[in-house]
Amino acid sequence: MATADNAAFASFGLVDDPEVAAPADVCLLVEGTYPFVAGGVSSWVHDVIRGHPELTFSVLFVGSYPGAHGERRFELPRNVVALHQVFCQETALPPLDGAGRAALREQIRALRIAIDARPEPSRVLSGLERMHVQGEAGAEVLASLACNDLTLPELLHGRPSFQLLTTIAERVAPDAPFLDLFWHYRAIFAPVLRLLAAPTVPARCYHAVATGYAGLLAALWSHRTGRPLMLTEHGIYARERDMELSRADWIRDEAGGVSEPRSTWAPRISPLRRLWSSFFKALSRIAYVQARHIITLSDANRAKQIADGAPPEKIEIVPNGVELQLSAVDQRQEQSEQPSEGRPGDAISLQKRRLRVGFVGRVVPIKDLVTFIRAVDIALNDVELEARVIGPAEEDPGYATRCRQLVSRLGRSESIQFVGPMPPAKIYGDLDVVVLTSFSEGQPLVILEAYAWGVPVIATEVGACREMIEGRSDEDRKIGASGFVTRVASPKETAAAIVRLARDVRLRWQMGAAGHRRVTTFYQRRDMLARYRALYTGLIESTERI
Amino acid sequence: MAGIGWKLQRMIDHGSLSGTIAAYLTGVAVTSAPWLLTTAVLTSLRLVSRHATGDFVGVERFLTVVYAITVVLSAPVHVVVSRYTSDRLYDRHLERISPPLRRATALILVGFAAIGVGLVIGLRLPLALALVGAPLTAVIGAQWLMLSVGGGMMSPIVLLRAFGLGAPVSLVAALAVERAAPAGGAGYLFGFAIGQVVTLGLLVRGVARALPPTSDESARLYPAFVEYRVLAASAFAYYVSIWADKIVVYVAKGGDTAAFYAAIAAVAWFSVIPAFAWIYVQVETAFYQRFRSFYTELEAGAPLRELKQHAELISVEARRILRGAAAVQVGATALVVAAAPRIVDVVALSPDATPLFRLAAIGAGLQVFALLEVLLLTYFDLRRDALVICGCLLIGVTTLTAICCAIGWPPVAGHLVACAITAVVGLGLVRQRLQTLVLDTFQSQPFGVA
Numbered sequence: 001m002a003t004a005d006n007a008a009f010a011s012f013g014l015v016d017d018p019e020v021a022a023p024a025d026v027c028l029l030v031e032g033t034y035p036f037v038a039g040g041v042s043s044w045v046h047d048v049i050r051g052h053p054e055l056t057f058s059v060l061f062v063g064s065y066p067g068a069h070g071e072r073r074f075e076l077p078r079n080v081v082a083l084h085q086v087f088c089q090e091t092a093l094p095p096l097d098g099a100g101r102a103a104l105r106e107q108i109r110a111l112r113i114a115i116d117a118r119p120e121p122s123r124v125l126s127g128l129e130r131m132h133v134q135g136e137a138g139a140e141v142l143a144s145l146a147c148n149d150l151t152l153p154e155l156l157h158g159r160p161s162f163q164l165l166t167t168i169a170e171r172v173a174p175d176a177p178f179l180d181l182f183w184h185y186r187a188i189f190a191p192v193l194r195l196l197a198a199p200t201v202p203a204r205c206y207h208a209v210a211t212g213y214a215g216l217l218a219a220l221w222s223h224r225t226g227r228p229l230m231l232t233e234h235g236i237y238a239r240e241r242d243m244e245l246s247r248a249d250w251i252r253d254e255a256g257g258v259s260e261p262r263s264t265w266a267p268r269i270s271p272l273r274r275l276w277s278s279f280f281k282a283l284s285r286i287a288y289v290q291a292r293h294i295i296t297l298s299d300a301n302r303a304k305q306i307a308d309g310a311p312p313e314k315i316e317i318v319p320n321g322v323e324l325q326l327s328a329v330d331q332r333q334e335q336s337e338q339p340s341e342g343r344p345g346d347a348i349s350l351q352k353r354r355l356r357v358g359f360v361g362r363v364v365p366i367k368d369l370v371t372f373i374r375a376v377d378i379a380l381n382d383v384e385l386e387a388r389v390i391g392p393a394e395e396d397p398g399y400a401t402r403c404r405q406l407v408s409r410l411g412r413s414e415s416i417q418f419v420g421p422m423p424p425a426k427i428y429g430d431l432d433v434v435v436l437t438s439f440s441e442g443q444p445l446v447i448l449e450a451y452a453w454g455v456p457v458i459a460t461e462v463g464a465c466r467e468m469i470e471g472r473s474d475e476d477r478k479i480g481a482s483g484f485v486t487r488v489a490s491p492k493e494t495a496a497a498i499v500r501l502a503r504d505v506r507l508r509w510q511m512g513a514a515g516h517r518r519v520t521t522f523y524q525r526r527d528m529l530a531r532y533r534a535l536y537t538g539l540i541e542s543t544e545r546i
Numbered sequence: 547m548a549g550i551g552w553k554l555q556r557m558i559d560h561g562s563l564s565g566t567i568a569a570y571l572t573g574v575a576v577t578s579a580p581w582l583l584t585t586a587v588l589t590s591l592r593l594v595s596r597h598a599t600g601d602f603v604g605v606e607r608f609l610t611v612v613y614a615i616t617v618v619l620s621a622p623v624h625v626v627v628s629r630y631t632s633d634r635l636y637d638r639h640l641e642r643i644s645p646p647l648r649r650a651t652a653l654i655l656v657g658f659a660a661i662g663v664g665l666v667i668g669l670r671l672p673l674a675l676a677l678v679g680a681p682l683t684a685v686i687g688a689q690w691l692m693l694s695v696g697g698g699m700m701s702p703i704v705l706l707r708a709f710g711l712g713a714p715v716s717l718v719a720a721l722a723v724e725r726a727a728p729a730g731g732a733g734y735l736f737g738f739a740i741g742q743v744v745t746l747g748l749l750v751r752g753v754a755r756a757l758p759p760t761s762d763e764s765a766r767l768y769p770a771f772v773e774y775r776v777l778a779a780s781a782f783a784y785y786v787s788i789w790a791d792k793i794v795v796y797v798a799k800g801g802d803t804a805a806f807y808a809a810i811a812a813v814a815w816f817s818v819i820p821a822f823a824w825i826y827v828q829v830e831t832a833f834y835q836r837f838r839s840f841y842t843e844l845e846a847g848a849p850l851r852e853l854k855q856h857a858e859l860i861s862v863e864a865r866r867i868l869r870g871a872a873a874v875q876v877g878a879t880a881l882v883v884a885a886a887p888r889i890v891d892v893v894a895l896s897p898d899a900t901p902l903f904r905l906a907a908i909g910a911g912l913q914v915f916a917l918l919e920v921l922l923l924t925y926f927d928l929r930r931d932a933l934v935i936c937g938c939l940l941i942g943v944t945t946l947t948a949i950c951c952a953i954g955w956p957p958v959a960g961h962l963v964a965c966a967i968t969a970v971v972g973l974g975l976v977r978q979r980l981q982t983l984v985l986d987t988f989q990s991q992p993f994g995v996a
Binding site: 097098099101102104105108109112152156157158159161162165166169170173174175176177178179180181182186190252 | 768769770771772773774775776844845846847848849850851853930985988989990991992993
């Protein structure tokens with residue numbers, strides 16, 4: 001049962017034992033991203049580490065289970081002194097035979113006898129009760145969790161743990177299928193206990209690149225060691241989980257059967273979904289409470305964080321930044337992208353060429369590739385298009401297959417191509433428009449990269465997308481729109497924007513130029529790194545005073 | 547045992563007296579037929595031996611030992627095979643029943659034939675008796691196996707037919723062969739064996755018809771033995787406890803006293819037949835339905851408050867069955883106690899046996915009550931608790947019978963006290979477990995293991 005617990009924490013490569021390793025200046029805690037998964041957040045983390053060569057970093061990767069993420073997708077920079085992994089779940093064990101089942105049964109029986117003999121109530125259990133029954137997630141809850149006085153067997157087989165489950169059932173989810181609640185209870189809390197038991201990675205400061213499990217672990221370690229915590233949220237973790245939960249087909253809403261997979265992201269609240277949602281919100285609040293600085297990317301996200309319990313005075317907006325691709329823009333200009341006034345023939349020739357539209361990102365449900373495909377399908381009725389899906393598809397093969405099947409079913413296989421991941425230099429130089437149809441974003445690097453190449457963007461109104469397209473401040477807005485903002489899951493709106501850009505070459509060029517001006521003025525990598533350098537320095541200096 | 551449970555329920559739901567009687571007769575057949583038949587045969591043998599010639603005493607002793615040994619030694623196998631069969635019925639892999647059943651049957655036949663040879667040698671039986679006795683031992687062992695498997699799979703009618711035909715054939719054939727051929731005890735034993743073979747044949751045919759034509763030859767029974775070893779140990783302890791007092795008396799007081807004591811106990815055991823049948827029918831119908839509805843609701847997504855209601859209904863049902871079994875047994879025991887002098891006379895025991903017979907009847911009733919407690923705990927898969935009861939019974943019966951023998955009290959008193967203590971211990975365990983049914987159901991679940 002608990003045989004794989006030893007594998008719950010694994011470090012490799014640079015140090016073996018996190019507790020005896022020399023403390024890094026910064027311990028970066030990431031969940032399901034760097035360095036094993038490609039994507040915007042991973043690229044950002046990599047960039048931040050590379051951008052601070054004077055600091056040492058240790059990286060703590062919170063994964064789902066050992067082996068789930070394959071090989072590293074990034075070469076670790078030289079200033080990374082340690083890479084650790086902690087897993088929320090253990091590796092699945094093979095089915096047991098009769099002897100195995102009998103032995104397990106005896107193990108559980110012995111455990112239950114031992115657990116019932118425990119003299120003192122668990123503070124962790126009390127903290128979990130306050131989180132889920134009283135709705136608290138403050139410093140006292142964190143202090144209770146930090147005690148780490150509840151073992152996994154006690155959670156799984158103990159009477160007090162079952163008492164908490166029944167309390168949750170009676171007071172929080174009285175109509176929830178109890179069998180499901182039982183397994184969800186285990187699925188929620190078992191990872192928490194594994195995290196609580198993970199050995200602390202020493203560092204002069206902690207930097208969590210999300211709330212959630214990574215944020216919880218960072219808050220715990222910060223609490224235990226007294227070292228400061230900084231939190232950067234790209235997307236709003238709890239909100240993203242809410243969206244996933246609303247269409248999760250592994251949650252049974254009512255008695256009688258598992259709900260059908262949702263085709264839309266319409267919110268749906270059931271007791272079990274509420275339980276998970278409140279759990280993720282509590283994780284966020286715990287991280288917010290412990291963090292000294294909360295960094296976000298946009299005003300929109302700041303407002304959401306405040307609504308979710310983040311103290312406003314801690315929040316600071318530090319936009320992402322990219323390296324400018326001046327040569328690339330020059331190259332595009334040389335390709336006569338800019339229509340010449342008084343030379344209508346140029347514009348006509350450009351209009352005759354098929355518009356090259358790109359979806360750049362991971363092929364996963366949260367990016368809502370389905371809307372992109374449907375939008376292209378609608379737009380193709382009016383204009384000539386060449387659409388490309390550029391990004392890795394292995395993270396959710398089932399979803400990728402469904403998307404390919406949709407393209408095939410629509411008869412658009414020639415117009416919409418899946419080209420896989422490509423380096424930025426090869427992506428944007430060959431695109432006229434970038435389209436983002438995500439359900440959730442922070443401040444997408446894709447948009448900044450597109451701007452750096454002078455490519456206009458059509459994006460859904462999520463995260464910082466509107467600010468990035470229409471401008472955040474008055475000065476920013478004066479630059480003009482660098483694309484179109486559309487509603488989430490609205491293929492018609494996205495299609496209309498594509499058609500408009502396809503037909504109006506001048507507008508396309510103007511928006512591309514505005515994007516380039518915008519990124520040049522507000523989203524330069526050097527500015528972002530300078531701000532983080534100042535934040536890190538402040539945190540580290542404060543620990544030296546300790 | 548779900549299959550036969552529904553069949554019994556259909557008989558009862560039919561609403562006719564005959565349907566209800568058929569259901570309870572099925573209970574009698576499944577729970578009591580083999581030993582009932584044996585006891586009847588032994589009693590008949592005792593009656594016949596007063597007027598006929600031949601080595602009837604040797605036959606009686608041999609059959610008693612054969613049944614005792616087959617019951618005790620095959621009990622763990624039957625429990626495991628029965629549980630294995632139930633599991634395959636539950637997971638709808640009937641094709642995995644036949645191969646291990648064939649192997650288990652072969653093992654039982656060979657094993658008990660060997661044991662039979664050992665017995666005839668040990669008891670120094672004449673060659674004629676030995677030639678029939680060894681195969682008969684194997685047949686009786688295989689009968690038990692088929693009964694344990696078939697009980698859950700085939701129609702109760704098939705069971706009733708098997709024993710209903712086998713028993714009279716056995717008796718008639720025994721008498722006929724004994725009279726037709728001057729073979730004495732061997733002739734009687736041969737005739738008796740013919741009836742047992744008929745029963746076994748009908749049981750085998752019934753089981754074979756209930757199994758699918760295809761089979762998975764890779765299915766193995768050994769892992770089930772490991773998994774259900776606690777259940778097997780419980781069954782072994784319980785069946786040994788039935789014979790432990792007789793063995794203690796044999797060792798302490800000698801063969802004649804032991805034979806006398808065994809005869810009293812065997813006749814007193816008849817008083818548990820109504821309770822056995824009642825328990826069997828009630829557990830397999832009303833209790834099973836309550837039990838099943840708890841898990842059906844659980845799987846269908848019932849919230850906690852509904853599960854608690856269902857758990858309470860199980861608890862109520864369990865208490866009802868315990869009370870009902872007690873009432874049926876008290877009635878039967880009271881009848882037997884009142885009619886003790888007459889019964890003692892009919893079975894040709896000494897009139898001095900009457901008070902001992904009454905004590906034995908009360909002890910048998912308590913032992914059945916303990917068995918019901920074991921059944922209920924086994925239903926909830928509380929194997930250790932079931933083992934505690936069976937172990938308590940075995941240790942109690944052995945120890946207290948020995949003490950009674952040592953201090954000059956009638957051994958039956960030790961048996962009675964041991965059964966009473968076990969019944970009380972079992973009642974406490976059942977009550978305790980019923981209170982924590984929901985907790986135990988969930989917190990015993992493993993995690994992260996397929």
